Amino acid sequence: MNGWPLALWAAAAAFGQAPDSKALDKASAELVWTTVRDQHWDPKLNGVDWNAAHTKLMADVAKATSRDQVREAISRTLGLLGQSHFAIIPGDLYKEIDHEAGATPAPNGSAPKPASMRREECTPGFEVDLVDGLATVVSSPEGSPVKLGWALRSVGGEPLDATVARFKDAKLNERERYVRSALNWRLHGPCSEPVTIVLEDGAGASHSLILERTPPKGRFAKFGNLPETRVWIETRRLDPGIGYVRFNLFLDPEQIVPAVSTQVTSCMECRGFIVDLRGNPGGIGVMAMGIAGFFVTEHGQRLGTLRSRELKYDFEVAPRALTFDGPLAILVDGGSASTSEIFAGGLRDIHRARIFGTKTAAAALPSVIIKLPNGDGFQYANANYVSSGGTTLEGNGVTPDVTVRQTRAALLRGHDAVIDAAVEWISTQK
Amino acid sequence: MKSLILLLSLAAASAQEPLPEARQIIERFTKMTGGEEAWKAVHSQSMTGKFSLPALGMQAPIKIYADSEGRTYQVIEMPGAGKVEAGNNGDVEWERSLIMGPKVKRRASVPGGLLHLSPTSRKFWDQKFGRLVTTGIDKSDGKPCYMVEVTPGEAKDQQDHCYDVESGLLVRTAVPNPLDKTQKVVMELKDYRKIGDILSPFLMTTKVMGQAFQIEFAEVKLNEKLPSEVFETPDEIKALLAKEDKNNAKATAEEEANRPKFKRADPPK
Numbered sequence: 001m002n003g004w005p006l007a008l009w010a011a012a013a014a015f016g017q018a019p020d021s022k023a024l025d026k027a028s029a030e031l032v033w034t035t036v037r038d039q040h041w042d043p044k045l046n047g048v049d050w051n052a053a054h055t056k057l058m059a060d061v062a063k064a065t066s067r068d069q070v071r072e073a074i075s076r077t078l079g080l081l082g083q084s085h086f087a088i089i090p091g092d093l094y095k096e097i098d099h100e101a102g103a104t105p106a107p108n109g110s111a112p113k114p115a116s117m118r119r120e121e122c123t124p125g126f127e128v129d130l131v132d133g134l135a136t137v138v139s140s141p142e143g144s145p146v147k148l149g150w151a152l153r154s155v156g157g158e159p160l161d162a163t164v165a166r167f168k169d170a171k172l173n174e175r176e177r178y179v180r181s182a183l184n185w186r187l188h189g190p191c192s193e194p195v196t197i198v199l200e201d202g203a204g205a206s207h208s209l210i211l212e213r214t215p216p217k218g219r220f221a222k223f224g225n226l227p228e229t230r231v232w233i234e235t236r237r238l239d240p241g242i243g244y245v246r247f248n249l250f251l252d253p254e255q256i257v258p259a260v261s262t263q264v265t266s267c268m269e270c271r272g273f274i275v276d277l278r279g280n281p282g283g284i285g286v287m288a289m290g291i292a293g294f295f296v297t298e299h300g301q302r303l304g305t306l307r308s309r310e311l312k313y314d315f316e317v318a319p320r321a322l323t324f325d326g327p328l329a330i331l332v333d334g335g336s337a338s339t340s341e342i343f344a345g346g347l348r349d350i351h352r353a354r355i356f357g358t359k360t361a362a363a364a365l366p367s368v369i370i371k372l373p374n375g376d377g378f379q380y381a382n383a384n385y386v387s388s389g390g391t392t393l394e395g396n397g398v399t400p401d402v403t404v405r406q407t408r409a410a411l412l413r414g415h416d417a418v419i420d421a422a423v424e425w426i427s428t429q430k
Numbered sequence: 431m432k433s434l435i436l437l438l439s440l441a442a443a444s445a446q447e448p449l450p451e452a453r454q455i456i457e458r459f460t461k462m463t464g465g466e467e468a469w470k471a472v473h474s475q476s477m478t479g480k481f482s483l484p485a486l487g488m489q490a491p492i493k494i495y496a497d498s499e500g501r502t503y504q505v506i507e508m509p510g511a512g513k514v515e516a517g518n519n520g521d522v523e524w525e526r527s528l529i530m531g532p533k534v535k536r537r538a539s540v541p542g543g544l545l546h547l548s549p550t551s552r553k554f555w556d557q558k559f560g561r562l563v564t565t566g567i568d569k570s571d572g573k574p575c576y577m578v579e580v581t582p583g584e585a586k587d588q589q590d591h592c593y594d595v596e597s598g599l600l601v602r603t604a605v606p607n608p609l610d611k612t613q614k615v616v617m618e619l620k621d622y623r624k625i626g627d628i629l630s631p632f633l634m635t636t637k638v639m640g641q642a643f644q645i646e647f648a649e650v651k652l653n654e655k656l657p658s659e660v661f662e663t664p665d666e667i668k669a670l671l672a673k674e675d676k677n678n679a680k681a682t683a684e685e686e687a688n689r690p691k692f693k694r695a696d697p698p699k
Contacts, residue, residue: 223510225487253528254512284511286529293531311638312610318533321669368641370485 021374025070028372029061032074032088032380035370036081039382041308048080067091071376083381084363084394085338089227091375122191122213123184128152130167130179132408135160137199145209149412150199153206155186157196180279180335189213202412221252223284225369225377231255235263238274238419242426243267243324246276250283250291250339257290264294264324272327272426274419275343278357282338285315285366285385292317292343295328296352303346304393306366308383315346327429328353329422332398337361342385345398349389355400356422362397452562452578455593462598464628472628473498476654479632479647481506492645495660500545503660519661520545522671532666534674568592570601570618590614597622599629607638626652 033054036045060073071088078086126140134151152160160183167179187195191213199207218232233247233256245263247256267273273295288303296317303315330344330353341364347353365381372378386392402421410417450458460466474497481492490508503517512528520542526532538544561581568577575592592602599622604614615638619631635644663671 221510224483252510254510257528284529290527290529290531311607311613318531320531321666321673368486371487 021067024374025064025067026058026061028374028376028378029057029070029074031372032378033057033077035378035380036078036086039309039380040081041382041384043309046081046083053077053080067374070374078380083365084361085365085367085379085381087379088372089369089377089379091377121188122215123188124195124197124211124213126187127180128183128187129406130164130183131406131411133164134408135164135183136406136408136411138406138411145207146199146211147201147412148414149408149410150201150207151408152183153198153200155195155197158186160186191215202408218248219252219255221249221255223251225371226251227377233259235259237267237270238423240427241269241271242423243270243273244276244419245274246278248280250280250285250287250343253284253287253290256287260291260294261320265322268322268324270324270326272329272423272429273324274329274331274422274426275353276331276419277336277340277344278331278333278418279335280337280340281335281361282340282342282364285339285342288339288343288346289315289317292347293320293323295324295347296350297323297325301350301352302388303342303350304385304387306383306385308366311383313383315342327426329426330355331418331422332357332360332400333418334358334361336398337363338365341393341398342387345387345389345391345393348398348401349387349391354402354422354425355398356402356404356425357400357418358403358405359399360393360397362393362395364393364397449564449566450576452564452580455564455576455578455598456562458598459593459600462629463622468627471653472626473653474656475630476651476656477647478649479645481643481645483641483643485641495656497656497661499542501661515664517661517663518544519663522663522667524663524667526664526666532664532670534667534670537671537674565590567595570594571620573601575601600631623650625650628652 033050037050040046057073057077060076061070064070064073067090071090074088078088124146125144126137126146128135129138130136131138135153137146137148137150137152140146140148154160163182167182187197189195194210194212196208196210199209201207216230218230220228221231222228229249229251231247231249231252233245235243235245238244243263245260247259250256264273275291285306292303296319299319301317303317306313306315328347330347332340332344332355336344336357337360341360341362344353344355344360345364348355364385366383366385367379367381369377369379384392384394387398402425404418404421407417410420460469463469474495477492477494479492480489482489488508490506492504492506495503499520501519504515506514508514508527514525514527514529516525517523521538521544522534523536523544524532524534536544561579563579565577565579567574569575570592574595576595578591578593580589580591588606590604591600593599594601600619602616602618604616607613607615615636617634617636619634621631621633622629623632630647630650632647632650633644634646635642637643
């Protein structure tokens with residue numbers, strides 16, 4: 001993308017929306033509407049009166065006085081479909097990427113910024129989730145003064161009670177999908193600014209800490225029009241001789257696939273294997289087949305089928321030369337979506353894996369992202385996906401074979417209740 | 431009114447004009463792209479260019495190597511996804527990528543059994559297609575083209591080709607979609623340029639699931655010495671073939687072991 005959308009954005013910020021910007025927004029709304037009309041896999045558009053939606057959308061866009069209002073109008077229209085994978089990605093997210101690519105100089109003529117110097121929010125290194133009704137530390141780097149199972153009480157002097165209470169009674173998969181970001185965003189901030197937090201340990205003692213913020217883990221990966229994202233993978237060996245991999249996205253195959261391959265091929269004699277997809281919202285859909293190829297020996301097995309208006313495509317697994325044939329456990333939760341659901345649901349349906357954790361996000365529609373004339377990205381689903389067992393994953397998700405919730409007691413002991421359940425099952429398999 | 435009648439009668443005459451035989455159309459195409467002799471002199475082609483899915487913001491360098499025996503190798507270096515490779519050396523047709531893993535698509539039952547000759551060779555048309563029929567006139571890019579239905583002798587997958595009426599060049603193909611045989615992938619071939627003594631398309635565009643993608647060649651070289659390793663079967667594919675052989679041998683042995691064994695009855699005393 002060249003620099004002109006950025007220049008327009010800057011102008012709009014300074015002087016209100018310029019007439020050209022208005023025209024670009026109108027063209028963007030029109031493109032969103034026609035794309036859904038022409039590309040949605042269901043020609044009846046889930047029963048929505050799309051022509052009426054067009055009238056309302058264009059009226060709302062005409063009245064909008066800011067780019068945010070245009071985005072809201074488009075998002076409301078897309079919301080009528082009641083399906084996942086229809087979203088507007090603000091153009092601002094692409095700004096840093098454009099600088100990084102170095103294809104065009106920054107608007108002020110400065111040189112493109114290297115990755116290490118880009119503006120990025122940093123974190124104190126640990127993550128919290130809602131466990132047993134408390135904002136509980138679920139991951140923390142080795143050597144950190146913050147311990148697993150401790151409850152986060154306040155960030156920057158602001159108590160978390162209200163946020164925790166709001167999510168406490170929400171439906172489980174909905175809560176899991178949003179609660180992590182709602183709780184963790186408070187910890188994020190400029191790398192140069194430390195964060196003051198108060199935590200409570202298992203015995204009820206309070207710990208007030210000032211922690212430096214560091215860049216989040218993982219390396220940057222970019223794929224097509226998807227905004228650049230950090231991708232990480234963790235591999236280790238659990239007792240008694242169980243392989244374990246966890247990765248945050250089905251992206252960056254140059255990092256993920258060799259790491260999974262190394263772990264699998266070094267673990268051929270392992271008692272079992274765990275693929276942990278908790279909090280993994282998906283990524284490149286067909287990568288599910290590539291990873292599944294490490295665990296499926298028989299040819300012709302398919303995870304499921306994609307259907308668009310013009311195409312039917314079976315997600316057939318191509319077995320690798322070396323495959324792990326022992327017990328396979330897949331861990332999921334409400335943050336596991338899309339490709340994670342395709343992977344977990346498909347392998348369970350072909351009786352290759354046992355699923356542990358909580359129900360997945362039920363948001364599994366194959367989608368693509370195109371750029372709109374106003375510089376925003378537009379993600380839209382262009383196909384439906386049915387798992388090989390016949391379940392439409394969108395709206396249904398994957399219900400685990402063994403429902404296990406994380407517990408604070410296990411975390412305080414340095415354990416993970418979901419991993420423990422999977423290890424226990426593997427240990428009973430011959 | 432008179433002129434209208436004249437126009438109508440001309441149109442009717444034109445409509446009744448017999449369509450050229452499919453073989454004539456193919457022969458004209460061969461001639462217009464350089465002629466049979468020129469094509470016979472081509473022993474190898476190496477093409478470099480750009481593969482792109484413009485709407486999705488994807489662009490990647492592509493290289494294709496092919497020789498006159500029909501061996502092919504193609505590699506796309508996809509940013510963020512690594513290499514996507516496909517090859518056919520006559521004995522095995524394969525593909526591999528980091529995203530999907532390695533895959534053996536077909537194995538030849540006899541050495542070189544998967545070789546396919548260049549579609550610009552007369553021998554190709556004589557040998558590979560049991561049936562060639564001109565089915566009518568269509569339009570491509572607003573210009574009329576002869577539609578030729580091509581039915582391969584072995585594969586049964588019918589293809590539709592369209593040859594520009596004026597230039598005689600192949601401007602569109604529709605082949606069964608390998609992902610869904612009930613659908614066809616339509617590809618338009620454009621920007622024919624002269625390379626040595628032959629004409630070759632430099633731009634190919636197609637659409638899958640509403641998304642247009644294109645291959646745009648920057649350079650096409652004829653009779654260059656191709657890198658020797660490009661037609662070799664990669665080790666990863668060899669490992670898959672060895673595994674397949676082992677599994678087949680095991681299955682055969684199991685079948686043999688499970689076959690009911692009849693004991694000859696003792697002759698009556």
